[in-house]
Amino acid sequence: MQRRVYVIGVGVSRFAVTCEGAASLDEVIEVARSALADAGIARADVNQVIASYSPGLPVGYWREALGLPATSSGCRQAGPRESVLMLARQAVANGSAECVLALGFDQTDNDPDQGQGAGPFRGLGGHQQSPGGNRVQAHGDAALEYLSRFDVRPETLAMAAVVAREHGSRHPLALFAAPLTLEQVMADEQVAGPLTRAQCCTRVYGAGAVLVCSETFIARSGARAPVQILAHAAVAHAQASDDAPLYSAAGYALNVAAARHVYEQSEIGPEAIDVCELHDSTTIAAVLLYEALGLCREGHADRFIEDGDNTYGGNVVINPSGGLLANGFSLRATELAQCAELVTQLRGEAGPRQVKGARIALQSHLGLAATREVTLYRCD
Incomplete structure (x- = not known):
């Protein structure tokens, strides 16, 4: 039986229009710290970190960067097509972790669209392609x-x-x-059919952090204002x-x-x-x-x-x-x-x-x- 899952802490950076404005690792760490502060828990309470796909980062990078204890079950890097929030939720629901920090961030080396300009329509439909490729x-x-x-x-x-x-x-x-x-x-x-530029989103870069946990963790830690993922x-x-x-x-x-x-x-x-x-x-x-x-x-x-x-x-x-x-x-x-x-x-x-x-x-x-x-x- 799946356990109940709660969100207890969140943090988000201001997004940037150009890839040069992509979140640095230091900024990602600040967003993670914001989520911890928002939850009102200590770093030692985090069992696991699941971070965005980022080639080149060593396995233990986030544990050391966030000052997590060696007893934490560790850090995982999501695959190129995996959702960090979904993976974090699953880890808590299936009982493999009590408190998980999900980190999502854009960098030039984890963005398959990095070579394209940052104008409107980039990422319009994710990776979805129309039959004509447009x-x-x-x-x-x-x-x-x-x-x-x-x-x-x-x-x-x-x-x-x-x-x-x-x-x-x-x-x-x-x-x-x-x-x-x-x-x-x-x-x-006007850019496509009746759609004007103002009716289309722009590709941007940023970072976000969400802390999810179990009901048991809330009872033990006293984390504030839990929101349940129903x-x-x-x-x-x-x-x-x-x-x-x-x-x-x-x-x-x-x-x-x-x-x-x-x-x-x-x-x-x-x-x-x-x-x-x-x-x-x-x-x-x-x-x-x-x-x-x-x-x-x-x-x-x-x-x-x-x-x-x-x-x-x-x-x-x-x-x-x-x-x-x-x-x-x-x-x-x-x-x-x-x-x-x-x-x-x-x-x-x-x-x-x-x-x-x-x-x-x-x-x-x-x-x-x-x-x-x-x-x-x-x-x-």
């Missing part, structure tokens, strides 16, 4: 089909970017925090019918399947979710996720957006951090940053971006190797 155009084509299929106005997609920037303006770490008007989003350079699902393959819309090829069926698994595991439905962090690499990606995650009915995302149900005062606040549209996409830190935002929200510590009364939170992340990951959190 990820940006795949999103543009999906947007055109969606607008036509459901008779949605292009302005509605642009409204999702306006909301993201408004949320980002409340977040002190947001990289693109200046609010945008609908007119500004629509007038920006359910998690990772889906890499899903069957789509031959007559499925084009956007299904962009991962819609995968997201539906991952969300369904999480709701079945937890016996909690989407109507109970107070706050959500999702992978809005483009505005059409956000719209499709609203529907795939069950936050609104298929083909009804336009009403969801236009009625303000994706923001404060609506049904569910989506990406109070500003999401990828306001923070950019870090290949190895975004997943941890999403977790950190939701934990902060569930603790009631998010300041001007706090979602009032938040108790149930959903995370939807495009993982490495284009795996769709959905996680549900609760704070009692």
